[in-house]
Amino acid sequence: MGGSLARAVKEAGLPWRVRGADRDPSTLSRAVAAGAIDEAADDLATAGRGARLVVIALPVLSVPDAVSALAPGLEPGAVLTDVGSTKLGLIRRVEEVLPPGVAFVGGHPIAGTEDSGFEASFAGLYRGARFLITGGARSTPEAVDLVRSLWESLGARVETIDAATHDRVFAVISHLPHVVAYALVNAAARADAGLPGLLSYTGGGFRDFTRIAASQPAMWRDICLDNRDEVLPAIDEFLAETRRLRALIAAGDGAGLEAAFAAARVVRRALAEAPPRAEGRA
Amino acid sequence: MGGSLARAVKEAGLPWRVRGADRDPSTLSRAVAAGAIDEAADDLATAGRGARLVVIALPVLSVPDAVSALAPGLEPGAVLTDVGSTKLGLIRRVEEVLPPGVAFVGGHPIAGTEDSGFEASFAGLYRGARFLITGGARSTPEAVDLVRSLWESLGARVETIDAATHDRVFAVISHLPHVVAYALVNAAARADAGLPGLLSYTGGGFRDFTRIAASQPAMWRDICLDNRDEVLPAIDEFLAETRRLRALIAAGDGAGLEAAFAAARVVRRALAEAPPRAEGRA
Numbered sequence: 001m002g003g004s005l006a007r008a009v010k011e012a013g014l015p016w017r018v019r020g021a022d023r024d025p026s027t028l029s030r031a032v033a034a035g036a037i038d039e040a041a042d043d044l045a046t047a048g049r050g051a052r053l054v055v056i057a058l059p060v061l062s063v064p065d066a067v068s069a070l071a072p073g074l075e076p077g078a079v080l081t082d083v084g085s086t087k088l089g090l091i092r093r094v095e096e097v098l099p100p101g102v103a104f105v106g107g108h109p110i111a112g113t114e115d116s117g118f119e120a121s122f123a124g125l126y127r128g129a130r131f132l133i134t135g136g137a138r139s140t141p142e143a144v145d146l147v148r149s150l151w152e153s154l155g156a157r158v159e160t161i162d163a164a165t166h167d168r169v170f171a172v173i174s175h176l177p178h179v180v181a182y183a184l185v186n187a188a189a190r191a192d193a194g195l196p197g198l199l200s201y202t203g204g205g206f207r208d209f210t211r212i213a214a215s216q217p218a219m220w221r222d223i224c225l226d227n228r229d230e231v232l233p234a235i236d237e238f239l240a241e242t243r244r245l246r247a248l249i250a251a252g253d254g255a256g257l258e259a260a261f262a263a264a265r266v267v268r269r270a271l272a273e274a275p276p277r278a279e280g281r282a
Numbered sequence: 283m284g285g286s287l288a289r290a291v292k293e294a295g296l297p298w299r300v301r302g303a304d305r306d307p308s309t310l311s312r313a314v315a316a317g318a319i320d321e322a323a324d325d326l327a328t329a330g331r332g333a334r335l336v337v338i339a340l341p342v343l344s345v346p347d348a349v350s351a352l353a354p355g356l357e358p359g360a361v362l363t364d365v366g367s368t369k370l371g372l373i374r375r376v377e378e379v380l381p382p383g384v385a386f387v388g389g390h391p392i393a394g395t396e397d398s399g400f401e402a403s404f405a406g407l408y409r410g411a412r413f414l415i416t417g418g419a420r421s422t423p424e425a426v427d428l429v430r431s432l433w434e435s436l437g438a439r440v441e442t443i444d445a446a447t448h449d450r451v452f453a454v455i456s457h458l459p460h461v462v463a464y465a466l467v468n469a470a471a472r473a474d475a476g477l478p479g480l481l482s483y484t485g486g487g488f489r490d491f492t493r494i495a496a497s498q499p500a501m502w503r504d505i506c507l508d509n510r511d512e513v514l515p516a517i518d519e520f521l522a523e524t525r526r527l528r529a530l531i532a533a534g535d536g537a538g539l540e541a542a543f544a545a546a547r548v549v550r551r552a553l554a555e556a557p558p559r560a561e562g563r564a
Contacts, residue, residue, distance in 0.1 A: 061536075110485050130485075169480050172473040173488045177466060179531075181491065183524040184462060185546040190519060191454040198451045202553060203392050203412075206455045208490050209463065213550040217543035224531045224539060235528045237472060239521065242465040246517045249461075249506045254343075257506060261499035264467040268495040271484060 001083045001112065002057035003027075003121030006036040008154045011123040021047035027118045036121070044069035053079050053146055055107075059222035060084040064093040067104075076101025079143040083109055085170055086226040087163035091136040103143035106134035106163060108170075109156060114214040127155035134163040171230035176238055178220050179231070181213040283365045283394065284339030285309075285403030288318040290436045293405040303329035309400045318403070326351035335361045335428055337389075341504035342366040346375040349386075358383025361425040365391055367452055368508040369445040373418040385425035388416035388445060390452075391438060396496040409437035416445040453512035458520055460502050461513070463495040 006018050020037035021044055022028050028040035041047035048054050048070040056066050063082055070080070080102060084090055087106045094104050111129035113120065131151040133144060148158045161169075188206075192198040224231050248257040288300050302319035303326055304310050310322035323329035330336050330352040338348050345364055352362070362384060366372055369388045376386050393411035395402065413433040415426060430440045443451075470488075474480040506513050530539040 110483070130483075165477070168473075168477055169483050172470050172480060173484045176469075177488060177491045179527050180462060180466060180524065182543050182546040183527055184459060184520060185550050186542065187458075187516070187520040187523045188454050189545070189549045190523075191450075191516065195447070195450055198454060199549070199553060200556070201392070201412075201451050202455045205494060206459060207553060208493060209459045210550055210553075212487060212491060213543075213546045214554065215543075215547070217540045217547055220543055221536050221540040225534055225536055228531050228534070232528065232532060234469070234473065235524065235531075238466060238469040239524060239528075241469045241472075242462065242517065242521060242524075245461050245465050246514065246521075249510050249517075250514060252507055252510070254503050254507055258499045258503040260468065261464050261495075261497075261502055263471070264464040264495045265497070265499055267471045267481070268467050268492055271481060271489060271492075272496065274482070 001109070002055070003031065003036060003118040004123065004125035005055060005057065005083070005154075006031060007034070007121055007123035008126055009150075010035055012153055012155075014150075014153055016053075019047060019051065022118075030118055034118075036118075045072045047073065048078065049073035050075060051078055053081070053150065055150075056080065056082045058082075058084075059216075059219045060086045060090050060226045061222040063090055064097055067094050068097045071097065071099045071102075074099050074102050079103045079105065079146050081105045081107045081143075081147045083107055085174065085223045087134045087166045089226050091134065091163055095136060095138050098138055102138075103140050104136055104138045105143050105147045106136055106139075107147055107151070108132040108134070108166065109151070111156075114211055116216040116219070126151065129156050131156040131158045132166060133158060133160045134166050135160070136163065167227050167230045171227055171234040175220075175223055175227055175231045176234040178212050178215060179224065179235060180238065181210050182220075185210050185213040283391070283407075284337070285313065285318060285400040286405065286407035287337060287339065287365070287436075288313060289316070289403055289405035290408055291432075292317055294435055294437075296432075296435055298335075301329060301333065304400075312400055316400075318400075327354045329355065330360065331355035332357060333360055335363070335432065337432075338362065338364045340364075340366075341498075341501045342368045342372050342508045343504040345372055346379055349376050350379045353379065353381045353384075356381050356384050361385045361387065361428050363387045363389045363425075363429045365389055367456060367505045369416045369448045371449075371508050373416065373445055377418060377420050380420055384420075385422045386418060386420045387425050387429045388418055388421075388448075389429055389433070390414040390416070390448065391433070393438075396493055398498040398501070408433065411438050413438040413440045414448060415440060415442045416448050417442065418445065449509050449512045453509055453516040457502075457505055457509055457513045458516040460494050460497060461506065461517060462520065463492050464502075467492050467495040 009016055009018055018037045019039050019041050020028055020031050021041040031037045032040055056063050058066055091106050098104055109126055109129055109131045111125050151158050291298055291300055300319045301321050301323050302310055302313050303323040313319045314322055338345050340348055373388050380386055391408055391411055391413045393407050433440050527542055
């Protein structure tokens, strides 16, 4: 996320000096060599020194600690934002450690791939994607405008949404599908252990369906834990529906099963006809 | 499936006269007009008359009745085959109604899209796809050779597999994912009813993941019911793994959750690196 953002800022020719920070110094060297960042910071305390805008791209549970580490270098008037897939709890915890005079604007670009790391970054990731801004107690109209202008400059379509709604929506359409994909791949792997070669029969269908199970484990661990109040009910609704379909199969209820499948097809086809609000993945 | 097969036979210039049968006369008119079939049969009894090879492309639970209907027109030496996603029960039931001297070879092209009907058919569907042949008590080496030569002529890669193994493999890698996709879309639709607009946030990720929920309900109803002895344990394994992930989230067990996600990622990445045995979907 961070690598693609830096590349996009440079490719768009924005008049920003970009300073990068990363736990891995070799990532920073590569980012400098690739022209994605102008300078590398040795640690977070220096990374934010004098910065007008700081974008934090880390697994969501690490964001508050990163804000604490950034705090000594931040000056009043600085704006912090993030790119995490959870908002309500994250914003609350960030606000507990945010220095006076510094604003925080929750951000979520609806973009990304199952690949991670600087090598997987590319400048076009956010072009045409939606970017959701969620307010907070320490957000200001000026701070929101700054974050909005950054992402719009990169070709994203910026919308606002309240943090609680955001977390409920993405629990269902993004966090739950990731849990399901991970579970499905683990279940298939167990079946393959009992019947070696089983997975060799998988074609494009299974692979499309489980692509998101190749996503970064630490990132999704944090998302599921941070948003557990919404993720757990979403999993429960899904489990209930799966058990309902299982019961129809066990009972040999062809009419009930066809009706359940047909209902899903109608919903899924309507989605196929309605273009997503943007091209990004969610 | 049947429409694409007829188009492929014609496009490959095979020296076969193709007779088509369908419940819907307008489908047959369009198939004749498109040059996909040479002639249309009014009913199944006439459809198989004098045929050397009959390919049945119907929801799997309809196949035995279709064989009964075809029987009066079949001559000794005729070969019947199918394109269904279940094999063990289907073959047994077909054998109960198969006329003397007629062979049945179970077939399963690992190809298809979520679209159905003649309008969605195309000649290239099977090119490069795997085609699985499952034997049976009424299969003969000559019948297998005939079915194999047809599909190889269309560019498919033909392999043999025993019917029980086939049904166990596809329960896990194909039937289960369809049930899961239908359940996920229905659960998301219910959430959308409670929070209108929720589905409008879905991007390419949700849509890739649920593409197979647009598949034909009657076809998948039959597959799930016909293969329920394998599908139900596959669903149970998946439910157990999903509940395990849910418990890790509920317990806030970050290490356990990351390990579970990382295990799935390793398996999924290995699949991405190993090319599927063919390009088809499964």
